[in-house]
Amino acid sequence: xxxxxxxxVELSFDEQGLIPVITQDHxxxxxxxxxxxxxxxxxxxxxSGYAHYYSRSRKKIWKKGEESGNLQKVYEIRVDCDADxxxxxxxxxxxxxxxxxxxxxYRTISGKIIADRLFEPDKVYNKSNx
Amino acid sequence: xxxxxxxxVELSFDEQGLIPVITQDHxxxxxxxxxxxxxxxxxxxxxSGYAHYYSRSRKKIWKKGEESGNLQKVYEIRVDCDADxxxxxxxxxxxxxxxxxxxxxYRTISGKIIADRLFEPDKVYNKSNx
Numbered sequence: 001x002x003x004x005x006x007x008x009v010e011l012s013f014d015e016q017g018l019i020p021v022i023t024q025d026h027x028x029x030x031x032x033x034x035x036x037x038x039x040x041x042x043x044x045x046x047x048s049g050y051a052h053y054y055s056r057s058r059k060k061i062w063k064k065g066e067e068s069g070n071l072q073k074v075y076e077i078r079v080d081c082d083a084d085x086x087x088x089x090x091x092x093x094x095x096x097x098x099x100x101x102x103x104x105x106y107r108t109i110s111g112k113i114i115a116d117r118l119f120e121p122d123k124v125y126n127k128s129n130x
Numbered sequence: 131x132x133x134x135x136x137x138x139v140e141l142s143f144d145e146q147g148l149i150p151v152i153t154q155d156h157x158x159x160x161x162x163x164x165x166x167x168x169x170x171x172x173x174x175x176x177x178s179g180y181a182h183y184y185s186r187s188r189k190k191i192w193k194k195g196e197e198s199g200n201l202q203k204v205y206e207i208r209v210d211c212d213a214d215x216x217x218x219x220x221x222x223x224x225x226x227x228x229x230x231x232x233x234x235x236y237r238t239i240s241g242k243i244i245a246d247r248l249f250e251p252d253k254v255y256n257k258s259n260x
Binding site: 022024 | 138139141150152154158159160161163164172176206207208209210211212215216217227228229231234235236237238239240241244
């Protein structure tokens, strides 16, 4: 996390105070998920070195893997030209998706499955969805 | 585009009729940009084989590269678990970013430049921003 601490790029949050975050595996370069963060979630990510997001449905900050144990260690945070989207470059434990798949993008638009299921959600979550 | 034509996954558009689209290079697996699409933009992408998006600022559909010539040939469209985010897997001509960089994510959050600039925007665009 050496080069993400100074925070020189001024981020642009939307009217709800959110910024979309793309999560990408640092080894495979697979895109794992898209989520949202608040300023506080980004700060917590930088301070802890683990991915934090803001859940729009539960209206609270969540540390990825806090229930499943499938944490995301963050190596770098990247920002786009308009400073209104981030990428967390991570090392993903086990799998990113609450369905048990390695990536949330486990299907093509035609429904073809293109990623492995690495765990059974019923055995990992008390609730059906993280 | 063989496996994106049947459209079996029912997409979930937001209240503005938009869905976020992550664009990823098919060879390098670099994430190039995040943009938004309407149903019509997705359909045009599937029909033409080239990336189409919806510009929220200009309030119209745009074919990526229509001005710069830097088209994105789309090989596959992927959809996430909630069917509310897409990935366009593309072959990017020249560079994706209107700044001339290969990817819009050419900086870390601390401002370090991590991607090449491949063209001079002033020589490519009549306007300052595609």
